Amino acid sequence: MVNKKSEMYSCWLSHREIKNSNHKEYIENIVIPYKSQIIDSALWELKKAFEQIYDTKVEQKVYEKEEEIKYGKYIKLEKSNDENLASEGYKIKHKIFLGKKQVITISAKDDSGILYGVFTLLRLLEQNKQIDGIEIIDNPKKNIRLVNHWDNIDGTVERGFAGSSILFESCRNKDIMKEVMDSIGGIAATNNALRKAFNDDYDVASDLDRINDYARMLSSVGINGVIINNTNVHAAETYLIDNKINILKTISKIFDKWGIKTYLSINFAAPITLGDLQTSDPLDENVIQWWKRKTEHVYSVIPNLGGFMVKADSEGRPGPFTYGRNHAEGANMLASALSPYGGILIWRCFVYNCRQDWRDHTIDRAKAAYDCFTPLDGQFLDNVYLQIKNGPMDFQVKEPISPLFGALDNTNKLMEFQITQEYTGQQKHVCFLIPWWKEILSAQTYANDTDSLVAERITGIAAIVNVGNDENWTGHFLAQANLYGYGRLAWNSDITSEQIVEEWINLTFGENSLVIKNVQEILMNSWKTYEKYTSPLGIGWMVAPGHHYGPDVDGYEFSPWGTYHRADCKGIGIDRTLETGTGYSGQYNEPLKSLYNNLETCPDELLLFFHHASYKHVLKSGKSVIQHIYDTHFEGYEEVKEFISKWEELEGKIDIYIYEQTLERLKIQLDSAENWKDQINTYFHRMSGIEDEKKRRIY
Structure with a gap:
């Protein structure tokens, strides 16, 4: 049984550390002139903090008008047209009125910005930061800040190391599936046999309060989107756009309250899997119309859906290659269906031939994504986002940046990290990944012969998340720092690893x-x-x-x-050199190409990757x-x-x-x-x- 009052469960959001009496007084009085479900979440968070620092005899008061407060300290939440504020950004300002009143105003252009501002203020108060005279304007560096779940609808989690899914569960075999995750852990994509063995039905997880707690955690570090299901979409998950759509609706409603859009991984072959068509050819008119109707249905049920994600033509997944089409043709067909509703199509670039011959030294998996996608630059619709792994292989403890970040000048690009520790100790080992991600984001691509950092070349950022039903969420308690740090880094890639660590430790311990x-x-x-x-x-x-x-x-x-x-x-x-190897080094812009291609100049830390x-x-x-x-x-x-x-x-x-x-x-x-x-x-x-x-x- 999970103890939701434990310190393991509360993560960095216990608010126990607000001990400065001068700071406490502000939380007693809140001014907010309007309401919405996201504002209600902001008020709930302030109330949660209030309850942690005061006994029940003290009452927190909420006012609609600032004039109702004659003296003392208070927090004011308000909309603002400040030209210095971007979408989801916020301003925190302290002001004294003639010595009688002191106010901390959190202002933003939208409700999400106010919510993020509340979380930031509480973070500052918990760290006992100086509040008097404070004036902060903080806008997110990227508008798309996602976590990807590899959760299966039966409650298992591919490459999950913290227990079963918090989003889905089996109807009859829930406890058995939890045992499977506890005993196997990190279940691989090929374990579809489990479903056949149990012949179960599936539903949203029964503990909706835990999903709400999770949404709160994500929102507290600025995450604004969650892809709820595994990128390897099996037959059962395909029905999330069909007769299982109410599962999606229930989850989406919870995330909406915290300013988080829900996204869905879809099966490219869904028209076949659902028994409606004999083909999934993206240029077939019947397929095009099928996806338009299905997308219209999905948005009629979940109008705030962020969009779809697709993994195609990789590791056995169906895709446009099956029909002699390219990935732009496959992606654009789905993006067109999403466009009327403001949805985006996230298309993973993890595409390679997983049936290579080890005897053939000319074939190189590392080259696959670049070879597939660079010829298509500029052919993708504006609402298509290519999600690119940080390196050319598969989230290894050390590998070079993907050369795609230095290419694709005319295509939206998302960075893909892996918070779940598939290759870095599986949350049995402590492995704080923020310094590695910082190194990647600050790497030079030299795109177009200019100084051009990876962070400047991407439109947004995504990561495969590390949470599950364990009481501490992440299996290893210290792995919470990776989730916290990812959110902070996604909001602002300029933040240092040291600052992230200091914040997390202060808030947690x-x-x-x-x-x-x-x-x-x-x-x-x-x-x-x-x-x-x-x-x-x-x-x-x-x-x-x-x-x-x-x-x-x-x-x-x-x-x-x-x-x-x-x-x-x-x-x-x-040997990935141009002269005697696979030629992979030639996918980089100069001077990286020459640097990596030469045994004497190649950085030691990547020597055996290239030579x-x-x-x-x-x-x-x-x-x-x-x-x-x-x-x-x-x-x-x-x-x-x-x-x-x-x-x-x-x-x-x-x-x-x-x-x-x-x-x-x-x-x-x-x-x-x-x-x-x-x-x-x-x-x-x-x-x-x-x-x-x-x-x-x-x-």
């Missing part, structure tokens, strides 16, 4: 200096530590096939998935490739030991359940790091025959 210091050190070092004890120098993978947890150096080496390391007795890495290098090749650090592999794996293991030591210093200073659950996960991480260390070092010691200079034990 309070002001204890040792807690702040130790948790900050653990989080800020965790990504690099994870990289050290897993796959080296950008090569990626080396994980167990299927579930992707733990080391298996050759697990994917002879598979059809294009995920190779090409290690032999002399060296390791993929097959000798084990004896000397890195810029002065170490050989093989010695780097040995050293980093020993270092990473020792650093996890340090994480445990720092965490153990916090016993008695934080919530006991958070302390014990996190300590348990850190110990699991240590065991896994040791396994990674020993397997990787042993494999390459045996493969290369080269001894460790430091004579440490390698098996």
Whole structure:
């Protein structure tokens, strides 16, 4: 049974830390001249904060007119036509009236902006920031800030590591599906067999209050859109645009209250799956009219729907290639159906041939998205958004930015991150991903021979979320920091990793200096530590096939998935050069193309992604490739030991359940790091025959 009053459940929204008496007084009185469902949510949040800091004997008062308050402190919420404010932006200003009244005004052009302003004010109050004389104008850098759910309608979650879905559940086998998620975890796309075995029916999750709590969490960090179902749309989910549409309606109504649009992943072959047509050809007039009618029906039920998402022609998903059409033709057909209702079509660029021959060194999965989409630049309708993974492969702990961000000048582009830790420890390991995402967003693309950052080249940002039905939402309590940080980064990519960490720790744990210091050190070092004890120098993978947890150096080496390391007795890495390799380096703009193409200039951290290098090749650090592999794996293991030591210093200073659950996960991480260390070092010691200079034990 989930305890919704626990500190694990409340995340960064407990509001317990508003302790300054001068700050408390403002929350006693609220002025708001009008109402709406989003404004009601803003008032609810202020009431929630009020109840946390006062006993029930004190009454919070809400006024329609400012003149009703004669003296004292209060908060005022109002609409504004301030030309400095953008959509969803807000202004927070403190003002004193002749020494009698003090007001904090939150103004915005729209209701969502007021709600975001309320969350920001409470965040400032909880961190005991200076309020007197404050004047803040904060507009979002991007208008599209999404989370993607990979939730299946039966309650399982593809690549989910925090329990079953909070959005959907099986009608008869709900508890069994929860057991499946707890025992299997990270369920893969191919597990459609579960549905056939149980032959169940499906519905919206019965705990609607939890969905509301989740919407509140997302809104608090500025998320304004949620794609509620798995991008791999099975037959059962296809009916969400048909006789299961009321599930979508129920969920959408909850998110609407918090200024969040609902989006739906759809099946490109839906006309066939639903039994209405024999084709899904996007240029067939019957198909075009079918989608127009179906879209009209969906919007008649959910008028505030954000739009659709499609994964096509990838990993067995149907798409326009089936009919000899290109992706612009497929996307534009659906976008045209959405256009009358203001909806957008999000089209994933994760398109590649997943039936490659490992013997053929000329085929390169990394090249697929660029080769598919760059010839189509400028052919997509204005309401089509291409969602591009941050790198060319699949959310590895280190890989280069996708070259598509430096191309596609005439196409809307969304960044796609992965908050759920499919390849970064599956929420058994602490791995704070914000520094990695910051690095990606601030990377140069040199598009059109100019300084052009990735963050400047994208229209919006999306990420596969890491939540589930676990009491702490994210499996590993510290993984909450990734969800919080993603939202803050999506709103403003200029915010620093250090600022995000400081905020999250203050809001979650309070002001204890040792807690702040130790948790900050653990989080800020965790990504690099994870990289050290897993796959080296950008090569990626080396994980167990299927579930992707733990080391298996050759697990994917002879598979059809294009995920190779090409290690032999002399060296390791993929030759992606123009002269002798796959030519992938040529997809980048200069000077990146030359930088990556040359073994001597290629950054060490990506060396094995672009080059097959000798084990004896000397890195810029002065170490050989093989010695780097040995050293980093020993270092990473020792650093996890340090994480445990720092965490153990916090016993008695934080919530006991958070302390014990996190300590348990850190110990699991240590065991896994040791396994990674020993397997990787042993494999390459045996493969290369080269001894460790430091004579440490390698098996």
